Amino acid sequence: MSAAPIPKTAPFAEEEIESLNRVVGTATPIQRAWLAGFLAGLEAQAGVAANDVLPAAAPQKAEPLTVLYATESGNSEKLAGDVAKSARKLGFKPALVDMADLDVASLKDTKKLIVIAATWGEGEPPGRAVHAYKTLMSDAAPRLDDVEFGVLALGDTAYAEFCAIGRKIDERLAALGGKRVVDRVDCDLDFAEPAARWIGDAVKVLTPPNAGGRVIEVDFGGKPAAPASTDIVEAEITEHVDLNSSRSDKETIHLALSFENGAPAYQPGDSLDLYPENDPDYVDELLKVAGLTGDEKLRNDFIKSRDVTTLSLKTVEAYAEKTSHHYVKALIADGQAREWIAGRQLIDLIATFPIALDAEKLRALTRPLAPRAYSIASSRREVGDEAHLLISAVRYESHGRARKGVASNYVAERLKKGGRVRVKLKPNKHFALPAPDRDVIMVGPGTGVAPFRAFVQERRATEASGRSWLFFGDRTFTHDFLYQLDWQDALKDGALTRMDVAFSRDTPEKIYVQHKLWDRRTELVGWLDGGAYFYVCGDAKAMAKDVRAALVRAFADVKSLTPEAAEQAVVTLEREKRYLQDTY
Ligand SMILES: Cc1cc2nc3c(=O)[nH]c(=O)nc-3n(C[C@H](O)[C@H](O)[C@H](O)COP(=O)(O)OP(=O)(O)OC[C@H]3O[C@@H](n4cnc5c(N)ncnc54)[C@H](O)[C@@H]3O)c2cc1C
Numbered sequence: 083m084s085a086a087p088i089p090k091t092a093p094f095a096e097e098e099i100e101s102l103n104r105v106v107g108t109a110t111p112i113q114r115a116w117l118a119g120f121l122a123g124l125e126a127q128a129g130v131a132a133n134d135v136l137p138a139a140a141p142q143k144a145e146p147l148t149v150l151y152a153t154e155s156g157n158s159e160k161l162a163g164d165v166a167k168s169a170r171k172l173g174f175k176p177a178l179v180d181m182a183d184l185d186v187a188s189l190k191d192t193k194k195l196i197v198i199a200a201t202w203g204e205g206e207p208p209g210r211a212v213h214a215y216k217t218l219m220s221d222a223a224p225r226l227d228d229v230e231f232g233v234l235a236l237g238d239t240a241y242a243e244f245c246a247i248g249r250k251i252d253e254r255l256a257a258l259g260g261k262r263v264v265d266r267v268d269c270d271l272d273f274a275e276p277a278a279r280w281i282g283d284a285v286k287v288l289t290p291p292n293a294g295g296r297v298i299e300v301d302f303g304g305k306p307a308a309p310a311s312t313d314i315v316e317a318e319i320t321e322h323v324d325l326n327s328s329r330s331d332k333e334t335i336h337l338a339l340s341f342e343n344g345a346p347a348y349q350p351g352d353s354l355d356l357y358p359e360n361d362p363d364y365v366d367e368l369l370k371v372a373g374l375t376g377d378e379k380l381r382n383d384f385i386k387s388r389d390v391t392t393l394s395l396k397t398v399e400a401y402a403e404k405t406s407h408h409y410v411k412a413l414i415a416d417g418q419a420r421e422w423i424a425g426r427q428l429i430d431l432i433a434t435f436p437i438a439l440d441a442e443k444l445r446a447l448t449r450p451l452a453p454r455a456y457s458i459a460s461s462r463r464e465v466g467d468e469a470h471l472l473i474s475a476v477r478y479e480s481h482g483r484a485r486k487g488v489a490s491n492y493v494a495e496r497l498k499k500g501g502r503v504r505v506k507l508k509p510n511k512h513f514a515l516p517a518p519d520r521d522v523i524m525v526g527p528g529t530g531v532a533p534f535r536a537f538v539q540e541r542r543a544t545e546a547s548g549r550s551w552l553f554f555g556d557r558t559f560t561h562d563f564l565y566q567l568d569w570q571d572a573l574k575d576g577a578l579t580r581m582d583v584a585f586s587r588d589t590p591e592k593i594y595v596q597h598k599l600w601d602r603r604t605e606l607v608g609w610l611d612g613g614a615y616f617y618v619c620g621d622a623k624a625m626a627k628d629v630r631a632a633l634v635r636a637f638a639d640v641k642s643l644t645p646e647a648a649e650q651a652v653v654t655l656e657r658e659k660r661y662l663q664d665t666y
């Protein structure tokens with residue numbers, strides 16, 4: 083006799099229910115009795131009375147919980163998965179919803195809602211979440227009087243608009259009548275612990291009191307949500323080449339990494355997180371202005387593992403609090419601190435407002451040094467156990483001081499061929515190639531071209547039949563044409579069907595990729611109407627917005643659409659996940 087199937091309402095994911103049914107459904111009565119005894123024994127061993135775990139009566143329907151996430155680089159999505167796991171253990175039936183797919187009107191039917199939202203750009207929602215976010219903020223949003231909710235915000239204190247999107251969603255849900263049952267927490271880049279704590283609290287608070295009989299208590303407090311970083315791997319640098327000519331004012335490094343135990347299992351479109359070290363000269367100068375020269379332990383710690391450059395409002399407030407510095411306190415009290423921070427670093431704060439500091443006070447002003455993401459510029463099918471990166475050295479001057487980006491200059495100035503570097507795979511399933519027979523249009527000026535080298539290599543290796551069209555741009559043809567020979571080869575062997583280039587400093591009038599899109603609008607819209615996928619990678623501040631606007635105008639012009647209808651055509655591409663972005 084086979085057992086009655088486990089109902090769909092059970093507090094497991096659908097695939098888990100299927101797996102359980104596969105085993106329990108065909109088990110003999112003796113096997114089922116053994117399993118029941120075994121599970122009860124396990125719980126008793128864990129200190130939970132069997133009566134607390136086993137339903138006394140018929141199983142109750144698992145409580146639905148919507149876990150909504152707005153993500154660009156996957157952190158919020160990963161945490162949403164952690165929420166679902168924890169919630170299932172407490173008897174919920176969680177539904178994970180990417181804000182990219184959210185029908186905002188459906189929120190009114192939700193009883194319990196957890197939102198995890200990242201902030202991007204300069205206080206903007208992640209690209210894929212823009213549409214739903216705008217609807218939520220508009221008059222079209224439904225009343226949420228019956229919704230209990232909690233919001234976890236992800237961000238980076240280095241940005242002026244720290245966690246702005248999480249904060250705005252939290253305020254909006256309350257304004258629409260939702261009942262906030264757990265206070266929002268705003269997380270910085272080292273979010274693992276606070277996020278895990280918040281998730282544990284939120285799921286517990288949302289658990290109905292009458293669920294007592296079925297609840298298995300789990301202690302989540304303080305445990306990191308993310309697994310330990312065991313997947314950081316050390317790679318050897320086998321190539322370190324500046325792709326700009328010596329007469330360029332830019333330096334863009336092609337870095338080939340090789341892995342002793344096989345490259346991480348990356349796909350075209352993924353990135354690597356690279357773990358940098360700080361510039362020892364900068365650290366020495368910082369220690370000098372802080373009056374802490376000679377503290378070798380602190381120097382080493384600062385070079386290897388602390389973020390000693392970022393200056394955030396939080397840092398200025400901590401400095402005022404720890405030092406009671408009169409002028410810094412006044413800066414905050416006058417509401418000037420935010421403006422003062424712009425373009426400045428930690429060293430400016432200490433140099434401008436010097437005060438006696440000890441090592442512990444100075445260290446407390448810093449956060450852990452975070453890795454930087456770099457798009458992978460190769461396909462494993464072509465390069466085997468290697469991964470290639472394309473890294474542009476960030477250098478600029480502000481407030482009279484020459485500044486250098488931490489990771490990009492670590493790579494450009496201090497890593498050498500034969501050296502080693504620590505990296506971790508950062509998958510991005512939202513920026514993947516489509517089926518081999520689909521056409522792709524790739525817009526990647528500057529280092530934005532990196533993932534498209536991976537795409538082209540992959541399409542060559544898989545002999546993809548779909549066409550591919552690359553839009554590339556940089557400053558000058560002669561000095562800044564990144565991977566020029568690769569593109570020429572790809573055009574010759576057919577891995578690349580077309581290429582358009584825009585070199586902004588070669589002509590009196592600046593030409594960018596968006597101008598090339600406009601020039602080619604008829605063919606472009608033709609490709610998209612035929613089902614092509616449109617990819618944009620690179621600068622988020624201006625380029626990505628200009629490219630999108632150019633595409634809207636192209637639709638309006640080629641198909642004689644109103645601006646609204648043309649906008650809708652691009653929104654449709656986004657909804658169909660044929661307009662994909664990886665911008666930074
Ligand atoms: C998914 C993803 C993929 C990426 N792929 C690539 C890639 O393929 N190649 C690549 O080169 N980069 C890529 N980046 C960017 C990369 O991660 C780093 O942000 C970049 O290299 C700068 O890091 P850094 O440590 O050198 O600079 P940081 O030390 O982090 O300094 C950068 C900061 O300096 C400030 N700053 C920079 N320029 C100026 C200026 N002109 N005026 C005033 N302030 C300024 C800004 O506050 C900026 O945030 C990617 C980013 C993401 C998120």
Ligand SMILES: Cc1cc2nc3c(=O)[nH]c(=O)nc-3n(C[C@H](O)[C@H](O)[C@H](O)COP(=O)(O)O)c2cc1C
Nearest residue numbers: 153154155156157158200202205237238241244245
């Ligand atoms: C290009 C870029 C812009 C960002 N802009 C902001 C911002 O304006 N405010 C903020 O708090 N965090 C900002 N962040 C930090 C992200 O929110 C943070 O890395 C977060 O963990 C990303 O989560 P996700 O992986 O779910 O997208 C930015 C990060 C990048 C790379």
